[in-house]
Amino acid sequence: MNSSSNPGLIPDFASNISPHSASNVAPDVVVVGAGLIGLAIALELNDRGASVTVVDHGRSLSEASTAAAGMLAVDDPHNPPELAALSRLSSQRYPAFLRRIEALSGIAVPFQTETTVQYMADGTTMRLAEHSIDPRQLAAALLAAVKATPIRLLEKTRIAAADDTLHGMQLRLSSGVELSSRALIYAAGAWTSEVMTTLHSDSISIAPRKGQMLRVRLPSALPLDEVHRSERVYIVPRTRGPQAGTALIGATVENAGFDTTVRTEDLDSLRALAAQLLPAFASATEAPLVESWAGLRPATPDGLPVLGACARTGQFIASGHYRNGILQAPATALVLADLLDGKPPSVDITALSPNRFARS
Ligand SMILES: Cc1cc2nc3c(=O)[nH]c(=O)nc-3n(C[C@H](O)[C@H](O)[C@H](O)COP(=O)(O)OP(=O)(O)OC[C@H]3O[C@@H](n4cnc5c(N)ncnc54)[C@H](O)[C@@H]3O)c2cc1C
Incomplete structure (x- = not known):
């Protein structure tokens, strides 16, 4: 049709x-x-x-x-x-979408960040006017x-x-x-x-495309209110709500069927990539692990x-x-x-x- x-x-x-x-x-x-x-x-x-x-x-x-x-x-x-x-x-449409959800549920879902620092392959960076939200708050x-x-x-x-x-x-x-x-x-x-x-x-x-991710506590010397992202990794701080004071580091992109196992060595690799953008994330003492998980993106x-x-x-x-x-x-x-x-x-x-x- x-x-x-x-x-x-x-x-x-x-x-x-x-x-x-x-x-x-x-x-x-x-x-x-x-x-x-x-x-x-x-x-x-x-x-x-x-x-x-x-x-x-x-x-x-x-x-x-x-x-x-x-x-x-x-x-x-x-x-x-x-x-x-x-x-x-x-x-x-996002602001109207969130307002409609709030009108029905009484629950406000705030934007967590308003800008993203994008790291380019040639070593330059640019600042993008993009938002992020906490998908669990949205859910x-x-x-x-x-x-x-x-x-x-x-x-x-x-x-x-x-x-x-x-x-x-x-x-x-x-x-x-x-x-x-x-x-x-x-x-x-x-x-x-x-x-x-x-x-x-x-x-x-x-097909499922697996993504592993970790959430860490923000290093005390690094208050963060912007997303930092390269082609290989992103650091997404939570600034409001139950996860405030932490940041997500993600994510792997894997063809692994419906497997959602989380592997320590993959989390370590993500942390090392994040440390290339913001070195304070290298240390598990300064940025201790809060949780980790894997999800399945739907990919064509x-x-x-x-x-x-x-x-x-x-x-x-x-x-x-x-x-x-x-x-x-x-x-x-x-x-x-x-x-x-x-x-x-x-x-x-x-x-x-x-x-x-x-x-x-
Ligand atoms: C690690 C990771 C990071 C991501 N980060 C971002 C991001 O920063 N920004 C962004 O925009 N997107 C991001 N994505 C992608 C985004 O999460 C997905 O594109 C989006 O959630 C897909 O939504 P969906 O409703 O299609 O799938 P899902 O949320 O997977 O929902 C599918 C639903 O279908 C149900 N279902 C399955 N089989 C059946 C059946 N036989 N009968 C009935 N129901 C069934 C499942 O139970 C599930 O509830 C990320 C994804 C991952 C995994």
Whole structure:
């Protein structure tokens, strides 16, 4: 289906055709995956009057979206140029996105930093006007926001089958419950290909790309309120909230399947790289380890996200955000809601189309 000619799968958002209620089993839209991407889309669709159910096979916001550093790296010179329009729109939308979450949840999510020092390969640096946030603060606020809406969140649940019907599709959940839905959105992060294969949708290659990270206490001689970033490492200070006075050092980029083991030698390498930017981070006495973890970025072969309509009518994908999913969540939500609404998206997403993976 050509997404630009989509007449609107939710024909009448404004009049809210499907009444919201806890027992409603005929949502307009089912979203697969309750990461930041899936929940941001759910919130946007809900705000436009759609009835939304989100299904997650585990717990909401427990994967890449809370493993991230939280840089809104809109001007990172190493980003592919095809990301620029989506990233810029998202960066502009961030304040409104956070205000909407606060209005629903009562929880404010502050920006942690407002500038980034970018170290270039030729030894020069430049200062970028970019923000960062704490993704765990965002997750807590977003979850509370979603729970304050009629959005239905079904955790520890999978979709076992999706059959096309005259008016949309019939979904069978692992719990045995059947749902009829007008639209299905795949937003399952690094697991998106798996889910789409199970449900006989498009064949799209999205693979996990592991990132290990550590959080250390800031050296006392180094109050830090800017991100420091080179092509190989970043140091992201937390200036507010429960993690204030610490900094994240990340991250490895590994093809390791779904493995999330953290290795001391990899953390040591990250610390050594960070010390090349700010030498005080070399010492585990001056900057002691607080915690470490690994997460799985959803990566496509060309490093770009996949946004748009699938070949199967009524099915959409919003995944593959790789290293920029925290940044790109608000714009992704707008674009997907526009597509379902039958409107042209606010930015050109031709380069991000699922069609680029279509088999000839
Ligand atoms: C170490 C690291 C650092 C990062 N730093 C940054 C950063 O600084 N800035 C930035 O913008 N981005 C960053 N990212 C990238 C960002 O975290 C991701 O792009 C983004 O979180 C992807 O969100 P998502 O919702 O697609 O995936 P996820 O958050 O992984 O969510 C996917 C959800 O799908 C669910 N799911 C899986 N299988 C199924 C199934 N069969 N049925 C139902 N649900 C299913 C999972 O349980 C999960 O809840 C980083 C990532 C990592 C790992």
